[in-house]
Amino acid sequence: MERTAVSDHSVKRQQGRRKILSVFLLLMTWPFVAWFAASSLIVQREVRRADMIVVLSGSTSYRERTRLAATLFREGRAPKIFLTNDGQPSGWSSAEQRNPLFVERAVLELQQAGIPLDKIEAFPDTVASTHDEVTLLRAVASQRNLHAIIFVTSAYHSRRTQWPLQRVFKGSDVQIGLFAVLPGEDTPSPGTWWLSGRGWQMVAGEYSKLIYYRVKYR
Secondary structure, eight states: OHHHHHHHHHHHHHHHHHHHHHHHHHHHHHHHHHHHHHHTTOOOBOOSOOSEEEEOOOGGGHHHHHHHHHHHHHTTSOSOEEEEEOOOBOSOBTTTTBOOBHHHHHHHHHHHTTOOGGGEEEEEEEOSSHHHHHHHHHHHHHHTTOSEEEEEEEGGGHHHHHHHHHHHTTTSSOEEEEEEEOSSSSSOOTTTGGGSHHHHHHTHHHHHHHHHHHHHOO
């Protein structure tokens, strides 16, 4: 009986040590795993010149996306900037005494960045998903005989954007560019995203959405 008790105690002690070692290894490797998970969501697809720059709607992410679009416009990448419209109202505007749509704020942001209003166009049709946006642009490309389009989105949204782009534009002659805003200002960096609730929403949440897209839009 004594030997059995000692043996059980020894096994429990070894199991306890293994748990402590596992937790230690997890803590040591987690920063790298978290960085890799976030970085893997960011993709870019270079196009030097296009017929239009399209800023995908993203509600609160409109500032960082429009800034990048304005930079690309000033570089001469395309003659006009288009905005998709998710129909979502933003916060209260004291100046306008109403809740303007995020797409309206995006237009204003582009104007403040020096883009002439006649070089900005917001699509009137509302979209409910990234797939809807890409499908809309496929139809626009056909109607306007476009040869190249640059899509602008946020960093961690870019891989999910790439999924419908590859499928919806498959077989077309339209060249597709994809530019993602680098993390930093409005988006948490790959190394620290797990330290905030917004980071978990943008990275961990994006993986669940990506899985959903891969199942639904094969």
